Amino acid sequence: MTETPGAHPTEPARPTGSDLHLDLPAGGGRRAALMSALREAIRSGRLAPGTRLPPYRALAADLGLARNTAAEAYAELVAEGWLTARQGSGTTVAERAAPAPPARARRPAPQPGPAHDLRQGQPDAASFPRTAWLAAARRALTAAPNEAFGPGRPQGRPELRSALADYLARARGVRTDPDRIVICSGFAHALRLLFDGATPVLPPAEQGPLAVEAYGLGFHRGLLAAAGVPTVPLPIDEQGARVGELAHHPDVRTALLTPAHQFPTGGPLHAARRAAVVDWARGCGGLLLEDDYDGEFRYDRQPVGAVQGLDPERVVYLGSVSKSLSPALRLGWMVLPDHLVDRVLAAKGEREAWAGALDQLTLAEFIDSGGYDRHVRRMRRRYRDRRDRLVAALAASAPHLEVSGIAAGLHAVVRLDAGTEREVLRAATRRGLALDGLADFRHPAVTPEAMPTADGLVVGYATPPDHAYPAALAALCAVLPAAA
Structure with missing residues (x-):
C-alpha cells in the first residue's frame, strides 16, 4: 500500500482528507471497529467517491491505534472494493455507486432576473479594480503588524482612519483627525449604531424626532421606525431641502440630509441653506447627519465640499465605498464630533464584529498609494x-x-x-x-x-x-x- 502524497499527474486534484473524524464502535477488535466506521462513513455519503484518506500512519496516530491495525483495515477495504490504492495517489474512496440521497422537498426554481436593469443604487460591478486591489492587498498584508491579525478594534484600523482623515480633508473638505473617525460597514450600520442600540448614543438634547428629506430611501426610514425614531419630512425643491422648515418643528434636534447630491431628485444643497442648517444646529444644540451620497461623482464641476467642514462639532459625516468601489466590501466611516466618539464606540462593543481588518488594511493602502483616486x-x-x-x-x-x-x-x-x-x-x-x-x-x-x-x-x-x-x-x- 502506498502513502505517497499528491494527486496522480493525469487526474484532477481530490480533497486531501488530512483530517478524518471517525467514531469507532465499542466492543470487538480495533481493526474490525475501524473498518466498520469507514464503511459507514462511505455508505452514508460522508466520504464521497474520490476522497483521499490520510496515510494509515497518520490515522493510526489520530485514533490511538497500532500502525499495523490501520494498515490491515485499509488493505481489507481495498480488497472489498470500498477503497482503492494506486502508486502516487494514496488511498482513496472507490469510485462506486453512491447511495441515493434522501428525498428533499422540491424548492421553487429561482426567478429569472430582468432582461434590462436600470435600477438606481448599484455601481458597475464589472469595473471593480481587481488587479489594483489585489496588489494593494499584497502590499498591505506584507506591511501589516502582527497585532492586526488579532481581535479587531471597534474604532477600526488606525491605518485606514489615518488614510481617510487625509483623503477626506483633501477631496471632500472634511475637518477631522483619525481619532474622530469610526469605521463601520456602511451607512445603514451607522444609522443602527446611532439609533438602534440598547444605550442611546445621542445625548438627550439631540434625541427626539429626526428630520429627513421628503424623498429618500424607504429602507432607511424603516430602519429608523424599527428603532422607535419618528421622522419628520422636509420638503425639497431645486435648491435642496427647505431647511427653514426646521423652525416649525421645535421638538426636532437632529436632521439627516444628503447635501452633496439629494437622493433621489438630484442637486446639491444650496450654499445659503448649508449655512442655515448649521446655524440651526448651533442655535438649538442639535446635530446634522450628513450622508455624503454620490459625493465623488460630480461631472460638470468640482464636487461640492462637505457641510461638516463648516462645523465639525455639529455634523456627523457618513460615507462608504458602496458606490465608489463596491457594496460587497462592507466598509464605511463615521466622522464624529468629539463628544460622540466614546458613545459610538460603546455602542459597537469591545471588538469589531462587522468590518474585517484585512479589507481595512487594503483600503488604507489603496488610498495611500493613489489607487483610489x-x-x-x-x-x-x-x-x-x-x-x-x-x-x-x-x-x-x-x-x-x-x-x-x-x-x-x-x-x-x-x-x-x-x-x-x-x-x-x-x-x-x-x-x-x-x-x-x-x-x-x-x-x-x-x-x-x-x-x-x-x-x-x-x-x-x-x-x-x-x-x-x-x-x-x-x-x-x-x-x-x-x-x-
Missing part, C-alpha cells in the same frame, strides 16, 4: 459617458420629458405627467425592464399642500454591462409616453 477619476469618466448616452437617447426619443439630477451621481430622474408613473412602470415590467418610480421614495407623511406630488422615473445608468447598455436604453425609450 485613480479609480474614482476613471469611474467618473465612465459614468459621465453613461449619463451622456442616456440624455442623448431621451432627447432623441422623448424630447418633451424633463430630465433632472444629471450633474452628479449614478442616476437621473425623468419627469412624467401626473398620473402616468404606474402605467409606465407596468409597461417596463412587461418588457423585462427594471426601473424605480419616483413615488416609491416619497415620505408617506408628505402632504400635497407641503410639496406637490410629482411623477417620474429614477433611472440608474451604472448597473448594465457595456454590451447591454444600448438595449436597456432602447427598452426605456420604448415605454416612455408620447407627447400629449
